[in-house]
Amino acid sequence: MRFRVVLVFALLASSLPVSAAVKPEDAIDHPALLAQLEDEARTARPREQCYLYTQIVHIMTEIAGRRLAEGETEEAAAVLKQVQHYAELIHLALARDTRRLRETEMLMQTTTHRLGQCLHLASSDDRPALQATLAQLDRVNEELLTQVFQH
Known part of the structure; x- marks a missing residue:
């Protein structure tokens, strides 16, 4: 009986979409x-991609x-650089x-808040790349806010 319960649980977990089964941590x-x-985001319906790409950006940050x-x-x-790529896909x-x-x-x-914290810890050599990425994520966040308030 216990084996069946474990088997059923394993089958259910494997049938969930990755985004539901995977925690960012x-x-x-x-x-x-x-x-x-990343594979799930590429093959997801267009309506789901924005959220999945945002999860990827969060993890990569x-x-x-x-x-x-x-x-x-x-x-x-x-x-x-990958974060910037996915930010463009979110856009x-x-x-x-x-x-x-x-x-x-x-x-x-x-x-974006987390990346801002990283900016304070980064060396002066690393800051330009971080600032460019943060600026891009800020623009995407502004677009998201605009969309939220329009709906």
């Missing part, structure tokens, strides 16, 4: 989970912050009908 330490979330704290500036810069996804706007905006606000 888990994906930070497990690159395979982040890759799964945390990863970049950790890399900066550990002194791995080149790795952090590479992650920030493009906003042109389509989107769901979960308020949740998306709140997560983006948290993400």
Whole structure:
């Protein structure tokens, strides 16, 4: 009986979309989970992509912050370039009908705040890339706020 319960639970968990099964904290330490979330975002319906891309940006911002704290500036810069790419995808996804706007905006606000904290910890060499990424995320957050208030 216990085996059946475990089997049913495992089957249910594996049938959930990655975004429902993955917590951002888990994906930070497990690159395979982040890759799964990226794949899900690419294949998701247009209405879902904006939120999924925002989750990816949030996770990658945390990863970049950790890399900066550990002194791995080149790795952090590479992650920030990915953040910029996904921020552009969020911008493009906003042109389509989107769901979960308020949740998306709140997560983006948290993400930009976290990146702002990283900016204060970064060396002067790392600041231009962080500032450019933060400016881009701020623009996306403004667009999200506009969309939230229009609906």
